[in-house]
Amino acid sequence: MSLLVVGISDLKTSGDPSDVLITYSLGSCIGATAxxxxxxxxxxxxxxxxxxxxxxxxxxxxxxxxxxxxxxALLSELLAMGAAKxxxxxxxxxxxxxxxxxxxxxxxxxxxxxxxxxxxxxNMLIKASDVGGLISRTLRLELDxxxxxxxxxxxxNEL
Amino acid sequence: xxxKDDLIASISSLPTVPIMANRLVLLLNDPDARPDDVSRxxxxxxxxxxxxxxxxxxxxLGFTQPVxxxxxxxxxxxxxxxxxxxxxxxxxxxxxxxxPGYGMSAEETWRHSMAVGIxxxxxxxxxxxxxxxxxxxxxxxHDIGKIPLGEFVRDSFPALQELVTTGDASFxxxxxxxxxxxxxxxxxxxxxxxxxxEAIADCIRWHHDPEKAPVITPALDLVHAADxxxxxxxxxLGRDDLHYRLCEASFERLHLSQEATxxxxxxxxxxxxxxxxxxxxxxxxxxGR
Numbered sequence: 001m002s003l004l005v006v007g008i009s010d011l012k013t014s015g016d017p018s019d020v021l022i023t024y025s026l027g028s029c030i031g032a033t034a035x036x037x038x039x040x041x042x043x044x045x046x047x048x049x050x051x052x053x054x055x056x057x058x059x060x061x062x063x064x065x066x067x068x069x070x071x072x073a074l075l076s077e078l079l080a081m082g083a084a085k086x087x088x089x090x091x092x093x094x095x096x097x098x099x100x101x102x103x104x105x106x107x108x109x110x111x112x113x114x115x116x117x118x119x120x121x122x123n124m125l126i127k128a129s130d131v132g133g134l135i136s137r138t139l140r141l142e143l144d145x146x147x148x149x150x151x152x153x154x155x156x157n158e159l
Numbered sequence: 160x161x162x163k164d165d166l167i168a169s170i171s172s173l174p175t176v177p178i179m180a181n182r183l184v185l186l187l188n189d190p191d192a193r194p195d196d197v198s199r200x201x202x203x204x205x206x207x208x209x210x211x212x213x214x215x216x217x218x219x220l221g222f223t224q225p226v227x228x229x230x231x232x233x234x235x236x237x238x239x240x241x242x243x244x245x246x247x248x249x250x251x252x253x254x255x256x257x258x259p260g261y262g263m264s265a266e267e268t269w270r271h272s273m274a275v276g277i278x279x280x281x282x283x284x285x286x287x288x289x290x291x292x293x294x295x296x297x298x299x300x301h302d303i304g305k306i307p308l309g310e311f312v313r314d315s316f317p318a319l320q321e322l323v324t325t326g327d328a329s330f331x332x333x334x335x336x337x338x339x340x341x342x343x344x345x346x347x348x349x350x351x352x353x354x355x356x357e358a359i360a361d362c363i364r365w366h367h368d369p370e371k372a373p374v375i376t377p378a379l380d381l382v383h384a385a386d387x388x389x390x391x392x393x394x395x396l397g398r399d400d401l402h403y404r405l406c407e408a409s410f411e412r413l414h415l416s417q418e419a420t421x422x423x424x425x426x427x428x429x430x431x432x433x434x435x436x437x438x439x440x441x442x443x444x445x446x447g448r
Contacts, residue, residue, distance in 0.1 A: 008392070008393060008394070008428060009428050024393075025393035025394075025395075025396045026393055027390065027391050027392055027393035027396060027401055028391045028392060028393075029392060029393055048392055048424060048425070048428065049421050049424060049425060054418050054421045054422050054425065055421075055422050055425040055426070058425040058426070058429060061429065062428075062429065065425060065428065096391075096400075096401050097391065097401065098387055098390060098391055098401050098403055098404065098405040099327075099329055099401075099402065099403065099404045099405065100404070100405035100407065102407055105387075105388075105391070105405065105410070105417065105420065107391060107392075107421070108391070133401075134323075134400055134401040134402050135400050135401065136393060136396045136400050136401065153320070153398055153400060
């Protein structure tokens with residue numbers, strides 16, 4: 001088995017059933033997985049911010065930093081590997097926030113909302129999610145089964 | 160003996176931070192200092208000079224002609240930049256230590272410190288504020304109290320966790336309630352022990368709760384904002400997770416818009432990765448002096 005670590009502002013895909021994709025320290029960022037159980041290909045993204053318009057030069061350097069450039073990049077990479085849009089199972093976690101009563105900087109919520117919008121435009125839905133709260137999360141995708149787990153300080157669960 | 164007394168005793172036996180770090184801070188805060196004064200101080204330390212030049216020649220900065228002297232580095236990259244690399248190098252060995260109870264490795268502690276330093280600088284740039292020496296140094300050192308407090312946090316972790324998950328307490332409020340002291344308070348004591356200017360110790364002391372500070376300065380608001388953004392974005396998270404308050408008043412006083420803040424976040428992640436090159440296997444500059 002090889003453990004492929006997806007860093008912050010990073011995305012990775014694989015068609016090797018022995019691979020496991022993992023990303024750590026998801027705060028307000030979103031970690032999303034997409035898996036096609038027939039083609040047995042899958043991928044993961046860890047993006048930080050919703051929209052690339054605030055910094056197009058950074059988006060050109062690191063498309064996976066933003067939802068609006070990273071998520072389409074992940075999907076097209078998977079389609080090129082033989083995945084079919086209607087078979088892709090999407091799961092997402094993260095979108096946490098600090099203790100902030102007025103949600104002045106609700107990056108987490110906006111990060112999750114933009115994902116749903118992008119997928120909706122592509123006629124896709126999120127199958128399962130675990131978002132919000134004051135906790136950080138670790139997300140894991142097993143390529144042989146498509147099993148997705150999320151780990152927090154409270155324990156580990158299948159999504 | 161209370162946890163606080165224990166820690167105060169251990170702080171006084173801490174090795175001192177290289178004297179040159181204080182000299183550089185004072186120099187940069189001195190309105191009469193000339194730009195090349197910083198490099199004139201640094202040049203007497205060969206290891207430090209080597210580190211500044213290594214950073215200046217990292218591929219990220221993309222100079223086709225290598226930078227060969229401190230004067231050249233100052234001209235091309237500016238005094239502030241040279242100062243930041245120099246102070247980071249000098250404090251490196253003090254900051255790259257595990258904070259056991261927080262579940263943070265030496266690597267993670269250092270990464271979070273650098274991230275907040277870079278974020279503070281990115282925000283400062285957006286706002287065109289002055290005072291880089293205080294802001295950067297305080298941002299770099301803001302969590303230094305976690306290193307000595309870590310073992311006490313480890314021993315009391317279940318109680319701390321219960322307070323933050325069932326009550327409305329932030330993590331440092333829980334530290335105060337259970338241990339009688341919090342990491343910001345200890346951090347400020349360390350900065351004082353190291354004889355850094357009071358303004359730096361004050362930023363460290365109140366970085367989670369700027370409203371409680373006797374005097375609220377832009378430097379304090381910036382250090383708070385930078386730390387809040389780094390915690391939120393997962394740049395060096397520990398077992399204390401996101402259990403900290405975001406002080407909206409700080410963001411309002413700084414007139415920090417969502418857009419400006421997000422732009423600073425995007426710059427930080429890129430610069431953080433590039434700075435890693437400079438400190439990968441870095442020798443402990445100035446250790447033990």
